[in-house]
Amino acid sequence: MGEAAIIKASNLVKWFGEGEARTVAVKQVSFEASYGEMLYIVGPSGSGKTTLLSIISGILRPNEGSVTVENQDIWRMNDDELADLRLNKIGFVFQDYHLFPRLTTVENVAIPLILKKMEWNGAMKLAREYLDIVGLKDRAELQPVKLSGGEQQRVAIARAIAGKPDILIFDEPTASLDGDTGRKIVEFVKSNILNEKRAIIIVTHDSRIYEYADRIMKMEDGRIVGYETNHFNEK
Amino acid sequence: MKPLSGIYRIALKLLMNDKSKFTALLVGITFAVFLMVMMMSMFSGILARSCAPVYNIGAKIWVMDPAVNNTNSSIPMPDYILSASRSIPGVKYAVPLYFGSALIKLRDGTYQAATVVGLDDATLFGRPEMIEGKIEDIFAENAFLVVKDAEFPKLKNPKIGTEFEINDNRATVVGIARAASSGLFGVPTLYTTYNRAITYIPSARFTTSYVLIEPKSEADIVGIQQAIAKLGYEALTREQFVRKVSNFYTFKTGVGMNIMMMTAISFVVGLSISGQTFYTFILENIGKFGAMKAIGAKGNELIAMILAQAFVTSLIGYGLGVGAASTFIIIAKWRIPDYAAQLTYPTLGLALVMVMIIAGFSSYIGVRKVLQIQPFDIFRG
Numbered sequence: 314m315g316e317a318a319i320i321k322a323s324n325l326v327k328w329f330g331e332g333e334a335r336t337v338a339v340k341q342v343s344f345e346a347s348y349g350e351m352l353y354i355v356g357p358s359g360s361g362k363t364t365l366l367s368i369i370s371g372i373l374r375p376n377e378g379s380v381t382v383e384n385q386d387i388w389r390m391n392d393d394e395l396a397d398l399r400l401n402k403i404g405f406v407f408q409d410y411h412l413f414p415r416l417t418t419v420e421n422v423a424i425p426l427i428l429k430k431m432e433w434n435g436a437m438k439l440a441r442e443y444l445d446i447v448g449l450k451d452r453a454e455l456q457p458v459k460l461s462g463g464e465q466q467r468v469a470i471a472r473a474i475a476g477k478p479d480i481l482i483f484d485e486p487t488a489s490l491d492g493d494t495g496r497k498i499v500e501f502v503k504s505n506i507l508n509e510k511r512a513i514i515i516v517t518h519d520s521r522i523y524e525y526a527d528r529i530m531k532m533e534d535g536r537i538v539g540y541e542t543n544h545f546n547e548k
Numbered sequence: 549m550k551p552l553s554g555i556y557r558i559a560l561k562l563l564m565n566d567k568s569k570f571t572a573l574l575v576g577i578t579f580a581v582f583l584m585v586m587m588m589s590m591f592s593g594i595l596a597r598s599c600a601p602v603y604n605i606g607a608k609i610w611v612m613d614p615a616v617n618n619t620n621s622s623i624p625m626p627d628y629i630l631s632a633s634r635s636i637p638g639v640k641y642a643v644p645l646y647f648g649s650a651l652i653k654l655r656d657g658t659y660q661a662a663t664v665v666g667l668d669d670a671t672l673f674g675r676p677e678m679i680e681g682k683i684e685d686i687f688a689e690n691a692f693l694v695v696k697d698a699e700f701p702k703l704k705n706p707k708i709g710t711e712f713e714i715n716d717n718r719a720t721v722v723g724i725a726r727a728a729s730s731g732l733f734g735v736p737t738l739y740t741t742y743n744r745a746i747t748y749i750p751s752a753r754f755t756t757s758y759v760l761i762e763p764k765s766e767a768d769i770v771g772i773q774q775a776i777a778k779l780g781y782e783a784l785t786r787e788q789f790v791r792k793v794s795n796f797y798t799f800k801t802g803v804g805m806n807i808m809m810m811t812a813i814s815f816v817v818g819l820s821i822s823g824q825t826f827y828t829f830i831l832e833n834i835g836k837f838g839a840m841k842a843i844g845a846k847g848n849e850l851i852a853m854i855l856a857q858a859f860v861t862s863l864i865g866y867g868l869g870v871g872a873a874s875t876f877i878i879i880a881k882w883r884i885p886d887y888a889a890q891l892t893y894p895t896l897g898l899a900l901v902m903v904m905i906i907a908g909f910s911s912y913i914g915v916r917k918v919l920q921i922q923p924f925d926i927f928r929g
Contacts, residue, residue, distance in 0.1 A: 399844040405839070415565035476843075
C-alpha cells in the first residue's frame with residue numbers, strides 16, 4: 314500500500330431505504346488501490362462488495378465519505394463529469410458481459426471509442442487491435458451470441474481496455490464460466506492487461522482464482538474484515 | 549459528405565440488425581401511414597369531386613340562395629336576380645346558369661340519371677373544352693354536348709349524332725367535351741343552352757339555379773357581395789363556394805367525420821404498434837443501455853440514439869406507406885375510373901406530422917425507460 318494510490322476511498326457509508334427499512338450496505342469503509350495492483354474484493358453475498366465497487370467507480374453516490382481517483386474527488390463531480398471519468402479512466406467488465414447481441418464483436422469493442430467521438434473507421438481499426446490482444450481477431454465480424462462464454466468474456470475485456478483506462482473493474486468475472494476457462498481468463502488479464510500504470514479491481518467469491526490476486530480485501534456485513542496479501546505474486 | 553456520427557450508426561445498427569423488431573416497427577408505421585394517407589386522399593378526392601362544377605364552370609362569383617350548401621342542391625331564383633345583378637356597379641357581366649338533374653332514356657330503352665348544365669344562350673359562359681364537334685353546334689335543334697369523363701360509358705359511349713330522350717324530348721349529341729374534374733355522384737354530365745334546359749327539364753316557377761358574375765376588378769367583389777346580400781341572396785367567390793361545399797361534406801354529411809375517425813383510428817393503430825414494439829425493443833436492450841451508461845455514455849447521447857432509432861424508422865415507414873398508398877391509388881384509378889382519391893401535399897404533410905407524433909411518442913417511452921435505468925442496476929443484475 315506504500316505505492317502510489319490510484320483510488321482512495323475514505324469512510325464510505327452507503328445505505329438504502331429509510332426509517333425501519335433502512336439497510337446499511339457499506340459501513341465506514343476505507344481502502345486504497347495502487348497502480349500495478351490486482352486487488353480482489355471478496356466476501357459472501359450481501360457483504361457490500363458490489364455496492365462498494367459501484368461507489369468507487371463513480372456509479373453509485375455514497376451517503377458519506379469520499380473517493381478520489383488520481384487525486385480527484387469524484388463525488389464532487391456532476392453527472393456528465395462522472396460519465397467522462399468512467400469513459401476515460403475506468404473500464405468495466407460486467408458479470409453478464411452486457412455485449413450488444415445485434416452488433417458484431419468489433420463494433421461492441423469499439424463502443425467506448427465511439428463514445429470518445431472517434432470516427433467510425435478509426436474506431437473499428439483500433440477495436441480490431443484490441444481484439445487481437447485478447448486473441449479474437451478472427452472473430453471480429455461475428456455476433457457475440459456465436460462466441461463461447463470465455464470468448465465473450467474476452468470481448469468484454471477488449472471493450473473495457475479499448476478506452477485505455479487506468480482502472481479496470483471486474484464484477485464476478487468467472488461467475489458464468491467453468492473453472493478452467495475462468496482461471497485462464499484471469500491469468501490472461503494478469504499477464505497481458507495489468508501493468509504498472511493500471512490497477513485492476515475484481516469482485517469475486519470464486520476462491521479458485523485467488524492465487525492471481527496481489528491483495529485480497531475481505532468484506533462481511535458491509536465492513537472490511539481483513540486483508541490478505543498473496544506472497545507468491547509479490548514483485 | 550460527413551459520415552454519420554458513430555453513435556447514430558451504432559443506434560441504427562442496434563435496431564436494424566434486430567430484424568424481427570425492425571420489421572414489426574416498419575410494418576406498423578407503414579400500415580398506419582398507408583391507412584392515414586388513403587383515408588385523407590379519399591376525403592380529398594371526394595371534396596374535389598363535390599366541387600367539380602365550381603371548377604368546371606370557372607365563374608369568379610356565384611350568386612345563389614343562402615340555403616344552398618352544395619352544387620347539386622341549387623334552389624332556383626327569380627329572374628329579377630339576374631337583372632339586379634347586371635345593374636350592380638362593378639359587374640362586368642352576369643349570366644344565368646341552369647344546373648339540374650334529368651332522367652335520360654337511352655336508345656335501348658334503359659334510363660340513366662344525368663346532370664344537365666344549361667349555359668347562357670348569349671355567351672355560353674362556362675362552356676367545356678371540346679374534344680369532338682364544334683361548340684356552336686349547341687345552338688342546333690335538340691343539341692346536347694356530352695362530357696367524356698369516368699361516367700361517359702353509362703350513356704353507352706355516345707357519338708356525335710347519337711340520340712336519346714329527355715323527358716319525352718329528343719336530344720341529339722352534337723359534341724363530346726372534356727371537363728377538368730368529374731362529379732361526385734357517378735352520373736354523366738350533359739351541356740346544353742339555358743333555354744333548352746329549362747324547356748326540356750320539368751322545373752318549378754323559378755328556373756335560374758345560379759347567376760354567374762364577372763366583376764370588373766377584384767376590388768369590386770366585396771361591393772357586389774354586399775349588394776347581392778341586400779337582395780336576400782348570397783354571392784360567393786369561387787374559393788368561398790368551394791369552402792362552403794367542402795364544409796358541408798366535411799361536417800354535415802357524416803362523410804368527413806367518418807373519414808376523420810378512420811384516420812384517427814389508423815393513427816392510434818400506428819401509435820400502438822410502433823409504441824409497443826419500440827418499448828419491447830428498449831426493454832430487451834435495457835441492460836445494454838445501462839452498461840453503456842456505466843461505460844460513460846451521457847444521458848443526452850442515449851436520448852440521441854433513441855431519437856435516431858425512432859425517427860429514422862418512422863421516416864422509412866412514412867416513405868413506404870406513402871409509396872404503397874400512391875401505388876394503390878394509381879392502380880385503383882387505372883382499374884376503377886370512378887375512384888375518387890387524390891394525393892395532395894397537405895395530405896402528405898399531415899401524414900408526416902402524425903408519423904412524427906408516433907416517432908415522438910415511441911421515443912418518449914424509450915427515453916423514459918433508458919434514463920430510469922441506473923448503471924448500479926447492471927452490477928446488481
